[in-house]
Amino acid sequence: MNQALKEKVFEANMALVERGLVMHTFGNVSAVDRDKKVVCIKPSGVDYAKMKPQDMVLLDLEGQVLEGELKPSSDTKTHLALYKGFPDIGGVAHTHSGYATAWAQAKRPLPCLGTTHADHFYGPIPCTGALSEHRIQKDYEKETGKLIIETFKGIDYRHMKAVLVACHGPFTWGKDAAEAVFVSAMLEAVARTSFCSVLLKKDLKNIQQALLDKHYLRKHGAGAYYGQKSKG
Amino acid sequence: MNQALKEKVFEANMALVERGLVMHTFGNVSAVDRDKKVVCIKPSGVDYAKMKPQDMVLLDLEGQVLEGELKPSSDTKTHLALYKGFPDIGGVAHTHSGYATAWAQAKRPLPCLGTTHADHFYGPIPCTGALSEHRIQKDYEKETGKLIIETFKGIDYRHMKAVLVACHGPFTWGKDAAEAVFVSAMLEAVARTSFCSVLLKKDLKNIQQALLDKHYLRKHGAGAYYGQKSKG
Amino acid sequence: MNQALKEKVFEANMALVERGLVMHTFGNVSAVDRDKKVVCIKPSGVDYAKMKPQDMVLLDLEGQVLEGELKPSSDTKTHLALYKGFPDIGGVAHTHSGYATAWAQAKRPLPCLGTTHADHFYGPIPCTGALSEHRIQKDYEKETGKLIIETFKGIDYRHMKAVLVACHGPFTWGKDAAEAVFVSAMLEAVARTSFCSVLLKKDLKNIQQALLDKHYLRKHGAGAYYGQKSKG
Amino acid sequence: MNQALKEKVFEANMALVERGLVMHTFGNVSAVDRDKKVVCIKPSGVDYAKMKPQDMVLLDLEGQVLEGELKPSSDTKTHLALYKGFPDIGGVAHTHSGYATAWAQAKRPLPCLGTTHADHFYGPIPCTGALSEHRIQKDYEKETGKLIIETFKGIDYRHMKAVLVACHGPFTWGKDAAEAVFVSAMLEAVARTSFCSVLLKKDLKNIQQALLDKHYLRKHGAGAYYGQKSKG
Numbered sequence: 001m002n003q004a005l006k007e008k009v010f011e012a013n014m015a016l017v018e019r020g021l022v023m024h025t026f027g028n029v030s031a032v033d034r035d036k037k038v039v040c041i042k043p044s045g046v047d048y049a050k051m052k053p054q055d056m057v058l059l060d061l062e063g064q065v066l067e068g069e070l071k072p073s074s075d076t077k078t079h080l081a082l083y084k085g086f087p088d089i090g091g092v093a094h095t096h097s098g099y100a101t102a103w104a105q106a107k108r109p110l111p112c113l114g115t116t117h118a119d120h121f122y123g124p125i126p127c128t129g130a131l132s133e134h135r136i137q138k139d140y141e142k143e144t145g146k147l148i149i150e151t152f153k154g155i156d157y158r159h160m161k162a163v164l165v166a167c168h169g170p171f172t173w174g175k176d177a178a179e180a181v182f183v184s185a186m187l188e189a190v191a192r193t194s195f196c197s198v199l200l201k202k203d204l205k206n207i208q209q210a211l212l213d214k215h216y217l218r219k220h221g222a223g224a225y226y227g228q229k230s231k232g
Numbered sequence: 233m234n235q236a237l238k239e240k241v242f243e244a245n246m247a248l249v250e251r252g253l254v255m256h257t258f259g260n261v262s263a264v265d266r267d268k269k270v271v272c273i274k275p276s277g278v279d280y281a282k283m284k285p286q287d288m289v290l291l292d293l294e295g296q297v298l299e300g301e302l303k304p305s306s307d308t309k310t311h312l313a314l315y316k317g318f319p320d321i322g323g324v325a326h327t328h329s330g331y332a333t334a335w336a337q338a339k340r341p342l343p344c345l346g347t348t349h350a351d352h353f354y355g356p357i358p359c360t361g362a363l364s365e366h367r368i369q370k371d372y373e374k375e376t377g378k379l380i381i382e383t384f385k386g387i388d389y390r391h392m393k394a395v396l397v398a399c400h401g402p403f404t405w406g407k408d409a410a411e412a413v414f415v416s417a418m419l420e421a422v423a424r425t426s427f428c429s430v431l432l433k434k435d436l437k438n439i440q441q442a443l444l445d446k447h448y449l450r451k452h453g454a455g456a457y458y459g460q461k462s463k464g
Numbered sequence: 465m466n467q468a469l470k471e472k473v474f475e476a477n478m479a480l481v482e483r484g485l486v487m488h489t490f491g492n493v494s495a496v497d498r499d500k501k502v503v504c505i506k507p508s509g510v511d512y513a514k515m516k517p518q519d520m521v522l523l524d525l526e527g528q529v530l531e532g533e534l535k536p537s538s539d540t541k542t543h544l545a546l547y548k549g550f551p552d553i554g555g556v557a558h559t560h561s562g563y564a565t566a567w568a569q570a571k572r573p574l575p576c577l578g579t580t581h582a583d584h585f586y587g588p589i590p591c592t593g594a595l596s597e598h599r600i601q602k603d604y605e606k607e608t609g610k611l612i613i614e615t616f617k618g619i620d621y622r623h624m625k626a627v628l629v630a631c632h633g634p635f636t637w638g639k640d641a642a643e644a645v646f647v648s649a650m651l652e653a654v655a656r657t658s659f660c661s662v663l664l665k666k667d668l669k670n671i672q673q674a675l676l677d678k679h680y681l682r683k684h685g686a687g688a689y690y691g692q693k694s695k696g
Numbered sequence: 697m698n699q700a701l702k703e704k705v706f707e708a709n710m711a712l713v714e715r716g717l718v719m720h721t722f723g724n725v726s727a728v729d730r731d732k733k734v735v736c737i738k739p740s741g742v743d744y745a746k747m748k749p750q751d752m753v754l755l756d757l758e759g760q761v762l763e764g765e766l767k768p769s770s771d772t773k774t775h776l777a778l779y780k781g782f783p784d785i786g787g788v789a790h791t792h793s794g795y796a797t798a799w800a801q802a803k804r805p806l807p808c809l810g811t812t813h814a815d816h817f818y819g820p821i822p823c824t825g826a827l828s829e830h831r832i833q834k835d836y837e838k839e840t841g842k843l844i845i846e847t848f849k850g851i852d853y854r855h856m857k858a859v860l861v862a863c864h865g866p867f868t869w870g871k872d873a874a875e876a877v878f879v880s881a882m883l884e885a886v887a888r889t890s891f892c893s894v895l896l897k898k899d900l901k902n903i904q905q906a907l908l909d910k911h912y913l914r915k916h917g918a919g920a921y922y923g924q925k926s927k928g
Contacts, residue, residue, distance in 0.1 A: 023881075023885060024881075024882070025923070026812070043924065044922055044923050044924060045922050045923025045924055046923075046924065070924055071921075071923075071924055074914060074921065074922045096812045096889075098885075098888060098889050098892065099892060101810060101812065101889050102889050102890075102892030102893045102896060103893075103896060104810065105809040105810040105889065105890060105893035105900070106809075106892075106893045106894075106896035106897040106900060107897070107900075108896055108897060113337040113338075113399065114333060114336065114337040114399045114400060114401070115399060115400045115401070116258070116328045116333065116401070130904065130907075131907070133904060133906040136904070136906040136907055136910050137906060137910070140910050140914075167809065167810045167811060167903045167907060168810060168811045169810070169811070169812070185255075185256075186256070189255060189330075192330060193328075193330050193333050193334050193337065194334075194337065195892055195895075195896065196330065196331060196334030196427055197334045197335075197337035197338045198338075198896065199427075199431060199895060200334060200335060200338035200340055200427065200430065201338040201339070201340060204337070204338065204339075207399045208362065208365060208368070210365040210368040210369060211362075211363070211368055211399060214368050214369070214372050218306060218372075225303075225306065226276055226277050226306045227257070227276050227277025227278075227303075228275065228276060228277060228278065228302055228303055345569040345570075345631065346565060346568065346569040346631045346632060346633070347631060347632045347633070348490070348560045348565065348633070417487075417488075418488070421487060421560075421562075424562060425560075425562050425565050425566050425569065426566075426569060428562065428563060428566030428570075428659060429566045429567075429569035429570045430570075431659075431663060432566060432567060432570035432572055432659065432662065433570040433571070433572060436569070436570065436571075439631045440594065440597060440600070442597040442600040442601060443594075443595070443600055443631060446600050446601070446604050450538060450604075457535075457538065458508055458509050458538045459489070459508050459509025459510075459535075460507065460508060460509055460510065460534055460535055577801040577802075577863065578797060578800065578801040578863045578864060578865070579863060579864045579865070580722070580792045580797065580865070649719075649720075650720070653719060653794075656794060657792075657794050657797050657798050657801065658798075658801065660794065660795060660798030660802075660891055661798045661799075661801035661802045662802075663891075663895060664798060664799060664802035664804055664891065664894065665802040665803070665804060668801070668802065668803075671863045672826065672829060672832070674829040674832045674833060675826075675827070675832055675863060678832050678833070678836050682770060682836075689767075689770065690740055690741050690770045691721070691740050691741025691742075691767075692739065692740060692741055692742065692766055692767055
């Protein structure tokens with residue numbers, strides 16, 4: 001049964017490459033099986049072209065390796081902190097995709113400037129503050145995860161499935177590894193378009209609440225009418 | 233005979249993908265058969281890779297489904313409003329293409345800065361104002377179509393086949409579905425080039441009326457001499 | 465023998481597509497056989513995917529069609545004016561490539577900011593002024609050619625093989641059609657890089673004359689030592 | 697044995713093309729065999745599509761050709777100066793990649809704005825000053841190499857494997873030709889992302905020293921824990 005989890009996590013990692021969200025060995029995707037209390041994650045620094053499903057690493061929720069020949073991703077503790085802090089999520093993705101990372105490096109939240117954004121993210125995408133020197137030196141990757149959780153005080157992670165970590169890049173999540181990757185792709189598309197918009201006009205504000213509600217809620221929640229899901 | 237309409241609308245929707253104007257399930261193209269009073273449109277939220285001609289949905293001009301297993305595009309009412317307001321058009325396309333959407337999100341009309349623009353659009357491309365909260369909540373997609381019609385007071389939609397909907401993206405039209413897609417592609421090309429131009433020099437004005445006339449009219453109208461159409 | 469000319473002009477036009485310098489039916493390349501006083505040019509508005517060598521049109525230097533079923537490019541008179549004004553050139557290319565056109569629309573000459581530019585163009589690339597309304601209405605395409613010649617007063621067209629026509633786009637030339645296309649490709653590359661440079665720092669000046677001389681002259685002229693040509 | 701060196705240098709040069717870092721005949725990669733005192737470099741101005749391993753040129757460290765039918769790269773003396781000044785390096789690459797060159801043309805060092813940068817470069821990437829007219833005219837390519845060495849006073853070239861040569865473009869290096877190319881690719885990626893960041897917010901500062909240390913040192917040096925190298 002863990003084989004199925006490895007396959008899905010492997011495929012989600014490869015989807016990062018196919019969607020042009022990572023280069024080299026950058027990026028990583030994981031998934032959690034909450035019943036078994038098992039997390040599956042990409043190994044650290046392995047060439048995507050040579051990676052196989054059986055290279056995926058299995059860990060418990062404290063980070064102890066349960067199965068796998070290779071070392072897990074160096075960002076593993078960030079993933080674990082997210083699984084702990086966001087109890088409803090099943091997958092996490094981290095990329096260095098160009099435009100999302102550009103916003104993160106500029107330490108700017110990504111404003112909600114249009115309906116493509118509103119279709120997928122319920123409001124502006126938050127950007128963390130900087131980690132203190134002490135926290136960087138203490139347990140960097142775990143503290144990064146905790147910083148994200150702190151940033152989400154007052155924000156519902158079930159309707160805002162992405163964060164920009166300042167001076168670093170985006171993390172995204174979802175019900176499983178595939179959704180986490182999908183959100184990464186949507187984030188990059190929105191980050192690119194809105195990059196161009198703010199160059200065309202400074203000081204753009206978030207769209208009206210009514211328009212945000214309309215677009216987000218026609219795709220998500222009880223009253224959704226986009227797509228074929230609610231039919232038949 | 234409706235089969236031919238479905239094939240054309242299907243092909244026009246797939247052309248959005250081939251031309252790089254949409255990702256995921258975004259975007260939609262429709263066509264109208266004015267004699268039969270039948271509109272054909274892409275289904276809502278269906279994966280382009282799996283979409284087939286028989287998935288296209290047939291409706292009457294009031295939006296009643298005549299034929300089709302799937303729900304029509306969530307933007308259907310906007311298309312219908314355009315067919316009503318612009319009696320000479322036969323096809324409508326809607327994309328989230330990056331540069332056109334960037335201008336729409338910046339709420340800036342696309343100025344006519346050069347001859348590539350003038351070859352295809354007779355003047356600057358209008359950008360709508362914002363919909364009121366009331367209109368968003370009332371019948372959003374229909375009101376979007378009506379907003380476009382209102383924006384075209386004093387503009388001839390037969391020579392300006394595109395609009396930017398503020399905080400949303402472009403709609404384009406033409407004599408049929410294929411032309412609507414073609415106009416979307418030209419719009420994106422012009423939106424990209426003129427994005428770069430306004431970064432190179434602020435406060436660029438529209439080109440001279442004489443140059444606009446020369447280029448637009450050498451391709452369109454009675455005196456056109458571009459291409460092979462008027463020959464032989 | 466004209467067949468060979470048609471093949472070369474056909475191939476040069478197709479190279480515009482392969483190099484990503486044109487879309488749709490935009491752009492055109494011609495060549496002249498000065499001994500025979502014959503110009504060969506792309507037909508007007510023909511789809512690149514369907515174009516064949518025998519579609520190329522042969523004209524005399526006054527623009528009279530000598531051979532060919534199709535109408536010549538609508539920009540033919542501009543090409544003819546360049547062949548008249550620049551007696552040493554054998555080929556001309558015109559594109560709407562994105563970055564070069566962006567500079568042309570901004571009505572800014574392309575400054576010489578680096579050695580890639582200096583390797584191919586001996587100084588900043590001139591941008592024409594605007595054509596008067598009278599000249600646009602009189603004989604637009606011919607006047608465009610004459611405007612380019614006027615812009616080159618004091619500039620040696622043999623060492624500056626490109627111009628930006630304001631609010632329009634680039635024309636380039638060379639010893640034959642293939643070189644004209646090559647120069648278009650170099651122009652677009654330089655236009656893109658220098659676009660980014662001027663966004664990174666305003667008011668950049670042209671590079672030192674000594675550096676321009678060094679790079680241009682190590683590739684061109686009697687003392688050239690780049691490449692394999694002067695060897696053996 | 698030199699055959700193996702030629703193969704590696706050939707492959708590294710071709711990797712420049714595959715990674716989209718060069719166009720036309722631009723760019724060049726070399727490697728040195730310190731024991732044999734032999735440098736192997738790409739020939740000058742040869743089309744990548746026709747280049748073969750046996751076209752690589754072998755020289756001694758003073759630039760005398762030892763083996764090869766073709767003239768070595770016109771930038772050879774810059775490579776030789778780097779091998780002399782940086783005794784631990786085994787390969788050098790030079791590209792005209794768009795974003796790195798844009799920074800070089802803007803004469804701006806590339807600030808360290810994020811962790812992708814910090815993963816590969818220990819601090820901001822230096823940009824040289826301008827060469828004097830005298831040095832340009834004297835022995836241009838050798839002086840370019842010496843200028844780079846001068847720029848690195850106080851900077852450890854083993855942890856900063858790239859430089860921007862003002863008004864020219866990047867040079868990178870590493871333990872062999874392949875690493876030099878890899879560093880060129882990372883440089884271009886970082887140059888692109890940080891280009892976008894500085895457009896989003898002016899006057900961005902380098903990241904905290906603690907974050908730079910954390911990322912650089914988790915990949916490099918004795919305490920590295922990224923990847924699979926230190927395992928098993």
